[in-house]
Amino acid sequence: MHYLDNAATSWPKPEIVYESLDQGFRQFLSAKRGTSQTSRHGAAALDAARQTLAELLHVPDASRIVFTGGCTQALNLAIQAFPWQPGDGIVISALEHHALSRPVRKVAREKQLEFYVVPYTDEEPFSLDAYEQLLRTKPNIRLVATMHASNVIGSILPVEAIGRLARQYGKYYLLDAAQSAGALPIDAQRFNADMIALPAHKSLYGPPGIGALYVSENVPLQTFMEGGTGSDSGEHAVRLVVPDMFEVGTIPMPQIHAMAAGAEWVMETGIETIRQHETRLLQHLLDGLKALPEVIVYGHTHVERKTPVVSFNLIGKQPKSVGELLFDRYDIALRAGFHCAPMAHQAIGTLPLGGTIRASLGYYTTLDDVDALLNALGHIGDVTHHSDRKDSLSEERQ
Ligand code: PMP
Secondary structure (H helix, E strand, O other): OEEOEOOOOOOOOOHHHHHHHHHHHHHOOOOOOOOOHHHHHHHHHHHHHHHHHHHHHOOOOHHHEEEEOOHHHHHHHHHHOOOOOOOOEEEEEOOOOHHHHHHHHHHHHHOOOEEEEEOEOOOOOEOHHHHHHHHHHOOOEEEEEEEOEOOOOOEEOOHHHHHHHHHHOOOEEEEEOOOOEOOEOOOOOOOOOOEEEEEOOOOOOOOOOOEEEEEOOOOOOOOOOOOOOOOOOOOOOOOOOOOHHHOOOOOOHHHHHHHHHHHHHHHHHOHHHHHHHHHHHHHHHHHHHHOOOOEEEOOOOOHHHEOOEEEEEEOOOOHHHHHHHHHHHHOEEOEEEOOOOHHHHHHHOOOOOOOEEEEEOOOOOOHHHHHHHHHHHHHHHHHHHHHHHHHHHHHHHO
């Protein structure tokens, strides 16, 4: 199989991640909750995992890293546990994934908030002026929330500059690092980020179902779920201490240990090294797609401002049917449709087309995988071209 669906989840994973998952499952039981050796080992591995993620995100205090059941849960925590007042405002970008836009719409509905969407512009892809104007003219805004990189077109957003504006206007700033954690350098301090949500299973090459939220001590998040924290407290509500107040229930140590193993592997391999490999293949893919007359690529094509995620269509073809054909006939795995981000398709004009075909590369992608896709598309395009010609010839004859 030629696997080109790394934006959905990376595959394969480094061996150390599989091994860590197994080790965590066998050896780390009931972290922070038991008297056994395995429980103590689990607690130590939990602390070590927090340290690893703090290092990845350049967070000085590791206790501000909260483990969650994935990036979606981290975003829900950040957005739903935020201390909203009726009439408050929230800014999001026009490319957001459901994982961010849906909780925002939910709290906006339930808590009478206003939310503002910064429009997408093809080249930039976001105008800082639009952010500045909103922040200047809407004093009710309390939170600016944005993705770091688009899961549909791979565009990297100017998150450092947006963070600077948010800080300048005294707003909280939430970053969705689903498509960037492990793929691009992230620095919570340099970005002025108050909260960063990330998953393990994409560019950190970890397992699904685990993620994290960094919460700075400036954000007075309220409790989100009640339950046991292993603290032996007799009180009827969780103690308001981060990270415990958000890590209720038995800690999923196998997943946390494997997430940390993935993050360590990324840091040892080097984000720059990973990015160089991916960018070289991305350029090859974009050049190849450009040479195919039946293909339309969406979004800008400057590789230095993109993650290795490309959305395209074959003229006149349903993205879903091309996606299925690519797998059934050519063994190429990718994704076709809206990629849980219909707002992004609205922005790039592919909503009425049924979305796009998305190819997304990773560290384990090879030149051969990319060439397999280009050859297959060339072949499908040729067949289409000939059958179109045949149709028009027979029409002419009639
Ligand atoms: N945000 C973006 C931009 C994403 O691409 C995704 C995953 N497709 C998420 C959030 C949610 O991540 P998860 O499914 O791992 O919770």
